[in-house]
Amino acid sequence: MGFQTRLARCIMAIATSPPNPETLRLIDTEIQAIIQQSIVRTTKLLESKTKELHKLAQALVEHETLDKSEVEKVIRGEKIRQVEEKLKSAAPESNTNVTDPNPTRTSAPRPQLVAAA
The missing domain is CATH 1.10.12 (Lyase 2-enoyl-coa Hydratase; Chain  A, domain 2)
Incomplete structure (x- = not known):
């Protein structure tokens, strides 16, 4: 049955x-x-993909994290960007519009103290 x-x-x-x-x-x-x-099915799958698992393990040791496209590249045997390249592309550019948290005021003059006579 x-x-x-x-x-x-x-x-x-x-x-x-x-x-x-x-x-x-x-x-x-x-x-x-x-x-x-x-x-049994999982063991067979892992044993048949040992090469890919070792590639992924090595890439994770080098990079700590991988996104989906990087995992796919590693499995296909392609190179992925180095950590330094990732950091450079993730860092904000120096010419971006950044708002100054303490802007100087130029619209109104500061009051002057006048000594009493």
Whole structure:
């Protein structure tokens, strides 16, 4: 009997009455099978992509963070920008419009103190 058929039977059994120990055992068995299949599939995937994983690990050691396009480039074996280049492109340019937090006032003259006679 396939997983979906057994799962459907378990769901129907639980929906109509409190689950009995056999139903709970069947659910546990199915969940364990799903987890085991996932472990096997994940292990195979990681083993088949070992080269790419090592490239990514090395790039992360060098750069600490990678964005999506950089990850894709690393996997394809392409070079990515060096950290210094990233910092230069991220730094604000010196000729950008920056508002002075303490502007000098030139619109009105300062009042002068006059000595009383």
